[in-house]
Amino acid sequence: MFSKKKQVSSIDKDQLELIENAQKRIKQKKRLYIHFVIFLIGAVFLIVANTVLGIGKDFKIAGINWFVYAIFAWLFLFIYHFITVFITHKFMGKDWEKQQLEKLVNQQELRIDKLKQNFVKEETKIAQTQAYTEATDNAISDQKKKTSELTIIVAAGENNAIGKDNDLIWHLSDDLKRFKSLTNGHHIIMGRKTFESFPKPLPNRTHIVITRQRDYKVPSGVIVVNSLDDALDAARLDKQPFIIGGGEIYKQSMSFVDKLEITRVHADFENADTFFPEIDETKWQEISRTAHDADEKHKFAFSFITYVKK
Ligand SMILES: NC(=O)c1ccc[n+]([C@@H]2O[C@H](COP(=O)([O-])OP(=O)(O)OC[C@H]3O[C@@H](n4cnc5c(N)ncnc54)[C@H](OP(=O)(O)O)[C@@H]3O)[C@@H](O)[C@H]2O)c1
Secondary structure, eight states: OOSOOOOOOSSOHHHHHHHHHHHHHHHHHHHHHHHHHHHHHHHHHHHHHHHTSOTTTTOEETTEEHHHHHHHHHHHHHHHHHHIIIIIOOSSOHHHHHHHHHHHHHHHHHHHHHHHHHHHHHHHHHHHHHHHHHHHHHHHHHHHHHHOOOEEEEEEETTOEEEBTTBOSOOOHHHHHHHHHHHTTSEEEEEHHHHHHSSSOOTTSEEEEEOSOTTOOOOTTOEEESSHHHHHHHTTTOSSOEEOOOHHHHHHHTTTOSEEEEEEESSOOTTOSEEOOOOOTTTEEEEEEEEEOOOSSOSSOEEEEEEEEO
16 A cells, blocks of 8 residues: 555657667777777787787798787787677667558558548538538528519610610600609619710619729719629619619510519611610510500600519
C-alpha cells in the first residue's frame, strides 16, 4: 500500500535506444584514442629499448631491426581498430534506419488519411449549404409568384403591331386613361428603349428600367437593373407589378406572367417595326372583354381584353 510505484520512463523506446547507442559510441572512440596514445608511447619505448638499452640489438630479420616489425604490426592492429570504429561500425545500423523510415511513412499516411476525411466532411458541408441555399431561393421565388400577379399590359393591332421608330403608332386617349388607372401606384417594368420613348417618367409609378448598360443614367427615383430577374426582384413587394413593354421584354416575359391586359386595336399596321408575341389560346383564357368604338377622339375601334393563365 505504501510501497513506491515503479516509475514509468517518459522516454520512449526509440529515444532510449538512441541514448544507449550514443553512450556506446563515446566509449568506442575513447578506447581508440587511448589505443593511439599507448601505441605512440609503445613505439617510442620499443625504439629506445633496442637502440639505447640494446635489447635484442643483434636480432634482425632481412637486415632490419626487430622493433621496426613490432611497430608495423602494432600499427596494422591500430588501423584495424580505427576501421572497425569509423567505417565498419554504423551509428544505429541499417535495420534501425529502415525501421525509422517505415515509421515516418506510416505516420505521414495516417495524417494524409485524416486530412482526406476532413476534406470529405468539409465538402459534404459545402454541398449541404448550397442545396439549402438553392432550396430557400426556390421557395422564395415560388412564394413571389404566388403572392403577386405579374401582369403584361399592351396595346396591339390585329397583326400584333405595337410600335414604330420607338414610338406608338396610334393615339387612343381612353386606352391611355385605362393604362394610367391600372398601373397607378404600381411598379412598371420596361426595356430601355420604351423608357426612352417617354418624354419624362410617369407620375405615381415606380419605374424599373432594364438595360445591359452598366452605367445607364436615369432621373432620380427610377430604378435601373441589368436583367429581367433583377427587375422582378425589385418589384417583389408589389401585389401587381406591370410589364409595360416593349417588344423584347414582352417576348422574354410572356412565359411566366400571370395575366395579360390587352388593348386590341382593330386594324392592321403593316408599317410597324415592333410586335407583340402571338397569344397561345391553349395557354391563356379570356376572362373579360369590353369593346370601344372609333369616334372623333379615337381613330380606331379597340377592345380591352383580359386573359389569365389557364
Ligand atoms: N403598344 C404598346 O403597348 C407598347 C408598349 C411599350 C413599348 N411599345 C413600343 O415598343 C417599341 C420598343 O420596344 P423594343 O422591343 O424595341 O425595345 P424595349 O423592349 O423597350 O427595350 C429593349 C432594350 O432593353 C434592354 N434589354 C432587353 N432585354 C434585356 C435583358 N434580358 N437584360 C438586360 N437588358 C435587356 C436592352 O437595353 P440596352 O440596349 O440599353 O442594353 C434592349 O436594347 C417602341 O416602339 C415602343 O413605342 C409599345
